[in-house]
Amino acid sequence: MMRLGIDLGGTNTVAGLCTTTGTLVDKLSAPTPTGDPEGLCRTMRELCCALCDKHNVPYSEIEQIGIGLPGTIVKATCTLTFGTNLGMSNVCFAQAFEPDFHCPVAIDNDANCAALGEFAGGAGKGTRNLLMVTLGTGVGGGIVINGKLFTGREDIAGEIGHMVIVPDGVPCNCGRRGCLETYASATGLIRLALEAMEHDSTTILHQQMRNNNGTLTAKMVCDACDADDALAKRVFSDYCDYLACGLTNLINILQPDAIVIGGGVAGYGEKLFEPLRARVHSQQFKIGAEGTPIVGATLGNDAGILGAALL
């Protein structure tokens, strides 16, 4: 038997053929027909058929198809309740692959699928309880407990970005103020830099930003750190303080076997992880000498495909 996993994004839909033990064999992608539920189901089905045909896998050999998507879901009914970036709501995917595939269909949000993928075949391999943290536009989370995704009441656990760490802090989209997401996302890093730049004309970031049509990116802040820019280094240190505060909170609550970090800012690699470990390990509850392992994700976008396949 084999499995199919689909990473449904706002731009592209990627389907992958996987073994039941967590190896991604091959993948195919197509543009996502946003706002068109029927077109989306057709696209997903065609990708699945093409993958099976290419590898001579009979459709009846597929034991389950999983979909990871950006939005809120009801797992029990296999329904996307609200998906802003997909331009659709209240779409049930239970029959989406008929008449070609008659196997069960499972769905979960993309952050959870990435966590399960890293757990099964990536940086979290060998753990039992894993926390995956994604540092992108927001701060996403996925929790694996006893080898299974933990999604809690209404299937929405793991919203770790919406932990307030600064009372009356920066307003967050969720309605609260001072959420981890507003400080520790890529967006948060950019905001921290822009705030600091208002009072500092020496940083190279002003010039970099002009060269980039007035837009500052998280990577530009990291590059400025590499170029030994004082402001960028100070901002990045503050960023690490906020993120370490959030991760230490999560460790004291959950004590996962490891934390896997993915998303854009994780691309800075050890230059992010090393200062994070130093801060977290000196603050966290622990008994032995070793702090909780904090490592980078290794599967990139494939984590979501693999995790979806293994739902």
Added chain:
Amino acid sequence: MMRLGIDLGGTNTVAGLCTTTGTLVDKLSAPTPTGDPEGLCRTMRELCCALCDKHNVPYSEIEQIGIGLPGTIVKATCTLTFGTNLGMSNVCFAQAFEPDFHCPVAIDNDANCAALGEFAGGAGKGTRNLLMVTLGTGVGGGIVINGKLFTGREDIAGEIGHMVIVPDGVPCNCGRRGCLETYASATGLIRLALEAMEHDSTTILHQQMRNNNGTLTAKMVCDACDADDALAKRVFSDYCDYLACGLTNLINILQPDAIVIGGGVAGYGEKLFEPLRARVHSQQFKIGAEGTPIVGATLGNDAGILGAALL
């Protein structure tokens, strides 16, 4: 078959005889021989024997004995590694009930046992995932996931009191600053009141405190609220803000089916729970209209005995 549960406290040791389905049949207590591991084991064994004898339960009918205690433990080796209030460290309880009882012995910390007790036979009955929060000298936590205690790496998950909610806030015993525990424990409520009293001579709390040998208690603050004391009401509202911030964080991370609140401050009952629900439900992530149920513990000290029996 029956079970025995022991709530090992710094002052008293209480043993209970329980059914395997979670009913406490009877209990007996004796002073805890602090600092005397051998004496402690003898006391626990004698309480267990006395309970069985009283109810004509053959010792061989006891399928497991559980111990809940205040301290850090290693569950796998049934060892108390560090127990300040018990005056002992590195005590293995695996053979503590020999030669009378040959059944397995399990241990966990007292907060976890209370959570399991409330889950099995108290306010958390019927849930699958439960968070128990104890508002006493500190803020304790116990997490039940899929019907089982979740204790994570090094068996120390659930230290929810050591989630920083105020950066650079009040110093905490754990070494961090601004932990939930420093604001939302009974101790935190007292500190908030004392701070406010420095700038306000109108509150009745000054007189109450003089009448109590200069000591302020959490109950005195609650009583002053009942007497419509303006300062006490303002302080209590701030206290609810801090606690609601922490509980909302925990809900967004874990989405338990319910939160059960125990400990001294929970004695204020609905006058605490009602403002908490209003704050938490307006802030938390949810899909349906209903916020996460927040209820008071119902078993009191029996929760720890029952939970220990069911470990």
